[in-house]
Amino acid sequence: MIAKAVSLNADQIMLDLEDSVPVEEKENARSTVVSALKEHDWGNKILSFRINGLDTPFAYRDIVEVVEQAGERLYSLVVPKVNTGCDIYMVSKLLDQIENFMGFKARIRLEASIESAEGMVNAYEIATATDRLDALVFGISDYSASVNMKNVGISSHGEQEDIYPGHRYHYPLSRMIMAAKAANLLAIDAPYGNFKDAEGLKKSCEIAAALGADGKWAIHPVQIDTINDTFVPGAEEIKQAEKVLKAYKKAEEKKHGAAAIDGKMIDGASLRNARRIYEQAKVFGLLRK
DSSP: OHHHHTTSOOSEEEEESSTTSOGGGHHHHHHHHHHHHHHSOOTTOEEEEEOOOTTSSSHHHHHHHHHHHHGGGOSEEEEOSOOSHHHHHHHHHHHHHHHHHHTOSSOOEEEEEEOSHHHHHTHHHHHTSOTTEEEEEEOHHHHHHHTTOOOOSSSOSSOOOTTSSSOTTHHHHHHHHHHHHHTTOEEEEOOOSOTTOHHHHHHHHHHHHHHTOOEEOOSSGGGHHHHHHHHSOOHHHHHHHHHHHHHHHHHHHTTOSOEEETTEEEOHHHHHHHHHHHHHHHHTTOSOO
16 A cells, blocks of 8 residues: 555645554554655655554654654654643654654644644634644544544545435534635645545535545545546636736736726635635646746
């Protein structure tokens, strides 16, 4: 699986030490992650690994062993089941010590997975706990368990949600996204469990994007293209953004505070949204030449 991941069309690869690893394999898994980070040619992919929860006896050794041996290959560390700002602050301080001891030039970034009612209540506190933090990630399955949601799918990762009139994860996902954006972080949606349900995945991606999420974890390679297609600006979206930017530029030249396109008023808020889409398109190389 790790060797295959090298060639996948994913922005980021996360090597896991947590839920996908049986307890009896926790120790061996660390050396597997270290070997994978050091021995494979990952190209330009962002490399991360997920430690075990801070309430387990494995987490601190996950951090020390993997970071000391392969920290220079890592971009970020994913912390699961973050409940308070103190959790993420503690990990940041431990990384300070390891980086200083090892003489690393770059600081390892952090991503905090919000997976409980307590974590959701404290989402903004978590988002502002350290300047290492890049993203908040929605942990849908454990969050569901923490608030005693009825489980209607085998994996409890967002599938078969027609038991509720609407999107039953709307509030927690939106709350997490608001906390992330208020702290100028990325907001990443949970993976969709049924990797054979392409239609369900597409709908889940569209809902998350509509709420403001910047991306979504993939649990299987077949999901990557759908996720990328949803969260990367589309041709019509880019065209509309360029139209807004041109119209607003003309309005500025005439010293107007707003402009109109096709009878619809555009103002500063419209401009900021258009700039965001345009900059995303530029990063992904989607602008017309």
